[in-house]
Structure formats: C-alpha cells, structure tokens
Amino acid sequence: DAGVIQSPRHEVTEMGQEVTLRCKPISGHDYLFWYRQTMMRGLELLIYFNNNVPIDDSGMPEDRFSAKMPNASFSTLKIQPSEPRDSAVYFCASSSPWTGLKEKLFFGSGTQLSVL
Amino acid sequence: AQSVAQPEDQVNVAEGNPLTVKCTYSVSGNPYLFWYVQYPNRGLQFLLKYITGDNLVKGSYGFEAEFNKSQTSFHLKKPSALVSDSALYFCAVRDRIGGYQKVTFGIGTKLQVIP
Numbered sequence: 715d716a717g718v719i720q721s722p723r724h725e726v727t728e729m730g731q732e733v734t735l736r737c738k739p740i741s742g743h744d745y746l747f748w749y750r751q752t753m754m755r756g757l758e759l760l761i762y763f764n765n766n767v768p769i770d771d772s773g774m775p776e777d778r779f780s781a782k783m784p785n786a787s788f789s790t791l792k793i794q795p796s797e798p799r800d801s802a803v804y805f806c807a808s809s810s811p812w813t814g815l816k817e818k819l820f821f822g823s824g825t826q827l828s829v830l
Numbered sequence: 831a832q833s834v835a836q837p838e839d840q841v842n843v844a845e846g847n848p849l850t851v852k853c854t855y856s857v858s859g860n861p862y863l864f865w866y867v868q869y870p871n872r873g874l875q876f877l878l879k880y881i882t883g884d885n886l887v888k889g890s891y892g893f894e895a896e897f898n899k900s901q902t903s904f905h906l907k908k909p910s911a912l913v914s915d916s917a918l919y920f921c922a923v924r925d926r927i928g929g930y931q932k933v934t935f936g937i938g939t940k941l942q943v944i945p
Contacts, residue, residue: 756937821873
C-alpha cells in the first residue's frame with residue numbers, strides 16, 4: 715500500500731485566494747483526520763471523519779475552513795479566503811478498525827501551506 | 831478536558847547514552863497513551879502505546895516508555911541513543927471513557943543525538 719497520500723506537497727498562495735488540500739487515505743481505513751502543525755501550537759486536530767461522516771469539527775478554527783469526504787478514498791480541506799495566519803503544515807491521517815487500535819494513526823507527508 | 835505536557839522543547843544526548851523524553855498527561859479517566867515520532871519533512875509515525883497491563887511498554891526502534899499513574903507520566907526512553915534517533919517526538923493521550931474521542935497531542939520535543 716502506498717500509505718496516506720496528500721497533495722500538493724507545497725502550496726504558496728496569496729491572501730484571499732481559495733486553497734484546497736487533498737488526501738487519499740489507506741484503503742480500508744474507516745477514520746480520517748485532518749491536523750494542522752505550527753511551531754506555536756504544535757499539532758492540532760481540525761476535524762475527523764468516520765465512514766465518510768464528519769464526527770467532530772470542533773477544531774476547525776473558523777468558517778473559512780471546510781472539509782468534505784465524498785467517498786472512502788478521498789477527502790478535501792478547503793480554506794476560503796486564505797489568510798497569512800493559515801500558513802502551516804497540514805496533515806491528513808487515517809486509521810483502521812482492524813489493528814484493534816483506532817488511535818494508531820497513519821500520517822501522510824503533509825502539505826506545507828504558505829499564504830503571502 | 832484531556833491534555834498532554836512535554837516540558838522540554840529540546841533534549842540533547844550523546845550517541846550511546848541513554849535518553850529520556852518526558853511527558854505528563856491529564857485525563858478524567860484511565861488513559862490511552864501514545865508516542866509518535868516525526869522525521870524531517872515527514873508525517874508522524876506510531877512508536878508505541880499504553881492501554882493497560884505492564885507499566886513498561888516496548889515499541890519500535892528499541893524505544894520503550896514507562897507509565898506511572900501516580901505521577902501521571904509516560905516518559906519515553908531508550909538505553910542507547912543513535913544519531914538516527916534525532917527527530918521530533920510527540921506524546922499523545924486519549925481518554926478511555928465512552929466511545930471514540932479525539933487524541934490530543936503534546937507540542938513535541940526535539941531530540942538531538944550528538945555523534
């Protein structure tokens with residue numbers, strides 16, 4: 715398996731533009747998580763899905779952020795409009811019900827977002 | 831609310847020496863505890879977990895962690911550090927009460943192993 719795949723690896727955009735981050739979880743995994751990593755705040759959970767349904771979005775910072783999971787193999791995180799303070803590394807992670815440990819997360823390589 | 835504290839931003843250790851990366855936690859019930867490692871420009875990788883049972887748990891790459899309920903700590907240890915262990919280490923906790931709840935990560939500790 716190729717693991718969790720995120721695209722793009724790097725995104726540079728200007729303030730006010732729409733940004734869409736993409737994630738393909740590991741096949742068969744039923745949980746998908748979006749995290750944001752910054753130096754100041756560490757790793758923050760933004761939202762997570764179970765079987766494509768959003769379960770907890772309390773970590774989404776503002777209405778400018780939205781996430782979807784239209785099917786088991788694809789999720790997007792959208793920021794519209796983007797602001798410089800959104801600059802961070804965004805990680806997607808998935809987990810499997812079959813390991814007996816839902817909390818063993820498999821992370822993608824992340825998207826480095828820079829908003830100028 | 832559950833929380834995790836990693837009191838050291840960075841830990842420096844000489845190659846071959848034992849290493850400890852500290853973690854303390856706060857939950858309302860019994861905890862699930864985890865350690866993850868992040869190498870540069872990579873996502874986090876699972877190292878080990880404590881759910882119940884022996885207080886000393888063993889994980890990947892020779893790492894182990896000691897659960898101490900009275901001190902609410904879950905320190906990561908390795909008897910002999912390698913230069914390749916240099917990375918960012920995250921402690922995480924999940925409250926075991928109820929159904930699935932989110933895993934809370936610490937802010938991370940940078941481990942630097944000096945040749």
